[in-house]
Amino acid sequence: MSALEIREVRKDFGSTRVLKDVSLAIDSGEFLILVGPSGCGKSTLMNAIAGLEPVTDGQILIGGDDITWRTPAERDIAMVFQSYALYPSMTVRQNIAFGLEMRKVPKAERAEAVERVADLLQITHLLERKPAQLSGGQRQRVAMGRALAREPQIYLFDEPLSNLDAKLRVEMRTEIKKLHQRLGTTIVYVTHDQIEAMTLADSIAVMRDGHILQLGSPDEVYNDPVDMFVAGFMGSPSMNFITATLEGQVGDYRLRITTPEEQELVLPWPADRVTSELAGHLGQQVVLGLRPEHFSEQDARLEGQQEGTLLETRVTVVEPTGADILLRLPLGDSEVTARVGPKCPVAAGERLALRVDMGRAVLFDPQSERRLA
Template sequence: MATLALKHIRKTYRNADIETLKGIDISIDSGEFLILVGPSGCGKSTLMNTIAGLEDITAGEILIDGVDVAQVAPKDRDIAMVFQSYALYPNMTVRDNIAFGLKIRKMEKANIAQEVDRVAAMLQIDHLLDRKPAQLSGGQRQRVAMGRALARQPKLYLFDEPLSNLDAKLRVEMRTQIKRLHQQLGTTIVYVTHDQIEAMTLADRIAVMKDGELQQLGSPKEIYNQPSNMFVAGFMGSPSMNFIHATVDLDGQNQPVAVVRVGEQSHALPLPASLRERDGQSIVIGLRPENITEQAVESELMARLPLTIDVLEPTGPDTIAMVTLNGQEVACRISPDFEAKAGETLPLSVDLSKAVFFDATTEQRIVI
């Protein structure tokens, strides 16, 4: 497998004078699974296409195993790409679709047959080899598209939203299939998705993009627990992180607190001691739904607040409760066995030890 380094990648569409990629820097180790995420129009698919050679870059370097391939033709980059649309040849059987790239490379027939059988068995589509794409389900077509890429054994695999056309159940099954394949083969993969669940479950590292810029690059755990700014914090997680605007005050013991409103009453939320230096400043408290729950938390940075349940959303393993805190809607995650009804006021624990704090002006995370 190969390493990939993207250095200062810029892409400008001259006819529209729009800079789509604004100096992207990412390095990927051999065998690493990197996922590009971000909202529609953020540039993630454009970046993928520049790696594949389907689009030229305006500036920068694309290094595969240390060699700049920015001016190399797509067919000579030794990259396999799996598309959202499958891109199968409808008049060919599954066997011929998988073998197509090998035939183009003029591999011997016996070796082609052996490779097709190997890949088909790995993807559990060996019983489909004599069918044509029209006779396959969406999930089967996607596996054929993956098989065609795997049969080539290139240096680098690119997946461009490969599961977006599948239903929810199939998406989960194919995620597991892709994860298993990566663990077995140790391939180097760059994967584009707008689905944060795919990103969290599949990736070794995640690159979060917005407006053509890289917002944060890190492991799923880092992205989730230590987001670099409010955009990353709000984009990753379902439901997304709650943002509570507050001002840092000092209590009678000179400890920092944030005063919030619950209905007509005010309550003080304890803050980390390091925020004392921000006395009088506006901050944003980022709290994941699981940090507001019915269970008591043993922590000095915990507050018990009487919160009224506006809406309950059972999900099976837990229940999302929507409450109003500081005049805004806040999502809480409570146990499905906890007796709660809409309109009921219940004491819920707010765990500030797990909170992430942001500068209200710059929206960047405050390192504490």
């Protein structure tokens, strides 16, 4: 296992710069996920780490050793691809052992490694089958087994679950999590699926247009996003953005929101979350960020319920999901999503009293989209 450090890496394809001075560092045994929309540069960065794409400038270090200009074979890295890349004419046993055979590992050691990873991934009963006889999930386990048999310094996963159906993705996600907990390996994992990122990662790097916008724990990127892109990208359903006017005076701020029904809604901003930047935005428009779970239904059974600021609004759409209910309701200049309990007694068109947890809300500058508070 080794730590990974990337220092101001740039990658150009002709006149197009795909990676723009990317820097990050992860500790030995850490699970890093690169996440972002298609075309943000995450797969290019993964290929640069693997040595499949030479960088234009910058350094890549593993365990403090500069491997920037080494060939893929010299980097001691194993990669699991989106397409399983199995040899169709070989059995599962032969597919797993092939990389070891190419490295001239003795036959007895190869056999031992195959049995070890087959037991770890619970595919021992599949060793004599060929890829055509396997399901998608089984093929992905074989692809992982081929990488695990090598015991390299770092494992790279490039969207390994994207070809699987929804149920199998959840199952394989759990297996990868267990695998990392068991082995304590250093893993860099690329995905566009932010649910995968939240459930698997120790650290998440959110990318956009060749830049890393934020690097932090799942909790940090979800609850303390640096800008509106990160806030909107992480979370499902995504964060609600509501235009509001910041009013009041230093230490006593309020957010005034005009509803589509021409009603004025005033939400107090918590005094303990006032930042120096807010003073410069008094009397100006800001963007209030509220996640669906920051709303909760007013419960008449709880006498004196005080959690959050009370508002009343009309519900336009009710979407039961089983575990909870998603409500669509007008607020400010947009329609927002609220997540409430599965027994909330409301139908489309009815009015509902909701509480808003302003203690977890965030504010953004509408021009720069950077976080203000």
